[in-house]
Amino acid sequence: MRRTELDPSSSPAAAFGLQLRRSREIRNLSQVQLGQLMGYSDTLISCIERATRSPTADFAARADEALATGGTLGLMWWSLKNQSLLEGFPEYAAEEAKAVEIRLFELGIIPGLLQTSAYARALAQAAVKRGSITQAQADERMDFLAARQRLFDQPKPPLLHVVLDESCIRRPIGGREVMAAQLARLVELSEQPNVTVQLAPYSLGEIAPFTMAVTLLTMADRSVLAYTESQHRGILTREIETVRPWERDYHRLQVEAHGTSASVAKISRLRKEEHGP
Numbered sequence: 001m002r003r004t005e006l007d008p009s010s011s012p013a014a015a016f017g018l019q020l021r022r023s024r025e026i027r028n029l030s031q032v033q034l035g036q037l038m039g040y041s042d043t044l045i046s047c048i049e050r051a052t053r054s055p056t057a058d059f060a061a062r063a064d065e066a067l068a069t070g071g072t073l074g075l076m077w078w079s080l081k082n083q084s085l086l087e088g089f090p091e092y093a094a095e096e097a098k099a100v101e102i103r104l105f106e107l108g109i110i111p112g113l114l115q116t117s118a119y120a121r122a123l124a125q126a127a128v129k130r131g132s133i134t135q136a137q138a139d140e141r142m143d144f145l146a147a148r149q150r151l152f153d154q155p156k157p158p159l160l161h162v163v164l165d166e167s168c169i170r171r172p173i174g175g176r177e178v179m180a181a182q183l184a185r186l187v188e189l190s191e192q193p194n195v196t197v198q199l200a201p202y203s204l205g206e207i208a209p210f211t212m213a214v215t216l217l218t219m220a221d222r223s224v225l226a227y228t229e230s231q232h233r234g235i236l237t238r239e240i241e242t243v244r245p246w247e248r249d250y251h252r253l254q255v256e257a258h259g260t261s262a263s264v265a266k267i268s269r270l271r272k273e274e275h276g277p
Helices: 012-026 031-038 042-049 057-067 072-081 089-096 117-130 135-153 166-170 176-190 202-207 240-256 260-275
Strands: 101-106 159-165 195-200 214-218 224-229 234-237
Touching: 012 042, 012 057, 012 072, 012 089, 031 042, 031 057, 057 072, 072 089, 072 135, 089 135, 089 214, 089 224, 089 234, 101 240, 117 135, 117 176, 159 166, 159 240, 166 195, 166 260, 176 195, 176 260, 195 240, 195 260, 214 240, 224 240
Parallel strands: 101 159, 159 195
Antiparallel strands: 101 214, 214 224, 224 234
16 A cells, blocks of 8 residues: 655644554554554554544554553544644644653743643733633633643653743742742753753843743654744744754753742742742
């Protein structure tokens, strides 16, 4: 049978199909064998791998279990089906699910991978009140975030390096109790061996190299993808003319930002001073 070569950047369905095929081949399973493990026909598996059929939530869950992918395909299914996300973000999330290292710089709010459910819900409900999304879409966003965060429940989770602008920990979201729990969560996450948290203090001023949120994804083949967002869409690129300068600036930011110990101490201090013991 002629093998269909997919471009994972062409659509979320193509990215899902390619990831399913790669995961199956890593385990040396045929489509027939995988179908037997999952309780689906090899014809359906072939169609999904070629992106001519869309997977269901049950299909993604069974594939994750059969292939021991740590929930990656389930996350990609949310990317495929979720309609409440910023344009371009589902494509990013599909790549995030496969990354071996994630480097983040964020302004204003705690990034989604580090958010507590209460903090994320406060942001989603604010969007509902503004009329930007419906309540159903807010619920979809919460489910999608939970799926993304399950990346870190894998036996070998990706490395996560986060540099937070000081505004992230000072901007009050959801009230004192929500912020207290969120700051405590940052401290808790910083103690995990695969997570590094740094603060970029206000005092950096014009030295800070970024004026927008930036994400760098390192893939298994050591290639690097860069992602950022405008008000209306997300932008994911592999273009080396963009990626290399951002990597260079991120390295500079890591040097200029507070070290891990100083960052965690500042977060803990702010939590006690502003949001109670």
